[in-house]
Amino acid sequence: MSQDKLFVIGIGGTGMRCLESFVHLCALGMFDNKEIEVLTLDTDQENGNLKRVWDLIALYNRIKNPSGQDIDAGGKPSSNTFFSAKLNLSKFWPEYSGGVNYQKLSNLATKDENTQESIDLASLFLDEPAQVFDLAHGYRAQTHLGSQLMYHSIIEAARNVKSKGNAAKQQERELMDYIEKLGAAKSEARIFIFGSIFGGTGASSIPVIPTAFKDAYEFTRKLPIQAKFGASLLTEYFTFKAPSDAQKKDKKNAVVADANYFTLNSQAALQFYQNDPTVKSTYKCLYNVGWPVGEKSDFSKGKNESETITGGAPQKNPCHITELLCAFGAYDFFYRETFEEKEAEYVFRTVHFEDNNFHFDFADLAGDPKSLKNKLPGMYSIALLTLTYHQGADNIEGISGWMARMREMKYKDYEGQIDELSKRDLTDYFKAFLFSKDKAGHIQDGWLYQIKNSFNGKFLLPSTSFVRDWKVITQVNAGELLEDDAHKWGKKKNAAECANKFVDEFINQAGKLSNEQYPTGSKKEQLIAHLYKTITELQNVK
C-alpha cells in the first residue's frame, strides 16, 4: 500500500452502510498500519444507519484503545492483526432542525421588494413543494436542491469557523479540522466517498464535495486541496414502500423519495457522471456498483409501515452486498499504485451469476484474495466459537471462556489482564460482525449475515455458515470454512475440539508476536494480535 494519508466519507443512509462495511474491513485487518480519517456527513442526525455506524466506530475505537476507556483515542496503527487501522471519526451535519426548509434557509419565506427577485430566481429551478419540505430528513431525492444546500452548508461552516473560531458549532469545527488534515496532506492524501447516486443526501453531495472542500480550504487557508478523490457510484439496489396519496397531500411531506423513480434517477445520474466535466476533472476513480439482476432488497419488508419512512431512527436498514463492494472500491482505491492523469477512471467488475444465483469468491472482492481469504474466515471462526461454544451469544461476554480454556491448559499470560469492559466490547463486536440472540432466543443478523442474506447464492463461506437456527449454528465447524483441504484445521472436529485445538495453537504461538502487531504493548492489543496469529497459522493461507 502507498504511504498516502487516507480519508473516507460516508454520506446519507446508504453511505453509512457502505461505511459500516468499510469499518468491518478495518476490523478484519485489511488496512494495516494506516490511520484513517473518517467523516460522517448526513442531514439527519437521528438516522438509524448513522447511529449504527457511530456506535460501531466507537466500539472499534474502544477495542483499539489500550485502556478501552477513551473512545477518541483509538490506539496506534498496527499490522498483521485484527483492528489494525486507527480510525479517527469526525461528524458533520447541516443544522436543519426546527422545521427548516429551503425558503427559510434562503430567507425567501417572506415576499417583499428585496426578496422578490431571489424568489423568482429560486422558482426557476425549484418548484414550490421542493422549497417548503422539512429538511430534517435530508434532501428526499431532490438532488438539484441538495447539491446547492450541501455546498452551502460546507462553505457556511468554513465561514463560521473562520469568524467565530472555537465558538463555532462543534460539527462545523470537526468538518474544518477534517478538511485541514486533508489539505495538509497535500498530494499524498486519498479520499474516498461513499453514497448512493439515486437517493437524496449522497446523490446530492458526491458531485459537489471535492469542489466544496477545495473552496472551503481556500477560504480559510488560501491554499488548494491536492488530494486524490475517489467515490462509489452506487445505483439502485433496494426499494421500499411507495408514498401514499395521503402522505403526499401533507404540504411539508409532499416531497418524498419514491422508490418507483430510482431506476430513472440512477440512469440520469450515470449520464451526469459520464459527461460532467467538473466531476471528471475532480475525481481520479469512480467505481460503478449496480444491481442489474433479480429482486431488489425491500427495506419495508416485514415492517408495519403506514407510510414511506423518510428518515430518522426508523431508517435502520440491513447491509447489502453492494455496500460491501463499495467498501472494496475504497480498498482498491487506497491500494492503487497509479492513477489516470487527466480524467476520472471508471472502474467496474462483474461477478459470476447463473440460475438467478450469484457466486461470490474472494477474488471477486479483493484483487489479491489471500489476505481476505485469511482474515474473513479467521474472524468468523473466532467470533463463532466465542458466541456459541464460549456462550457469548447467551451471556454478556464470551472472552472469559477462552481465558478459562487457557487456564485449564496452564497458560496464564492473560490471566486477570483483560478488563471486563474489553471482554464485553470484543464480544459485542463479534455480535455486530456475525449475529446476536434476542431475549426470545431468535437470531438477529449481524453485518456478515446481513450481507449474505441480501442476495441468493454463494458468498465466500459454506452456506451452512449463515443459518439462523441456533442448533444448526452450534454445529457449524469453525475449522472447515475454506474449501481447500490445506486450509481446514478442524476437519471432522466438533466445536469443543476446534476450540481446544485453537488454544493449543494459541499457546504454541506465545512469544512469537512482533512489536508491529501490538505497538502500544497493551495486553488487550497483544491478545487480539495473538488470536490473529493463531488463526493465521491454523488456516495456513499463504
Place this chain on the structure above:
Amino acid sequence: MVSTVPVYIISAAFAGVFLLIAALISNAIKFEGGANPKDPGKRKMWFWILAIIGTIANLLFGLFSYYYPENNSYAKSQLITAIGLGTGICFVLYMVFGFVLSKVFKNGKLGNWF
C-alpha cells in the same frame, strides 16, 4: 518360604491399569465452553476416585489372592508386609506416573489431573 515378587508385580500392574482407566475416562469427558467449564473438575475427580479404588482393589486382591489362601503363618506375615508395601507402591506409582502424564500432556485433557 513364599515369593512376594508377584505381589509387587501385581501392584505395579494395578497402578498401570487404573491409570489407563483414568486416562480413558478423562478423554471421554467432553470439553465444555463458557467461563466456568465443569470438565476439568470432573477429570480431576475421576483421577482421585480411581486412585482410591485402585489402591483398595489392589489391597483386596492381595488379601484374597495371596494372604487368605496361605496357611503358613510365617508366609502370611511376609505376605501381609508385601501386600501392605505393594498397596503403597501401587498408590505411589499411580500418583507419580499420573503426575508425569499430566505434565507431559499439560495442554490436553490429562493436564487437568494436576
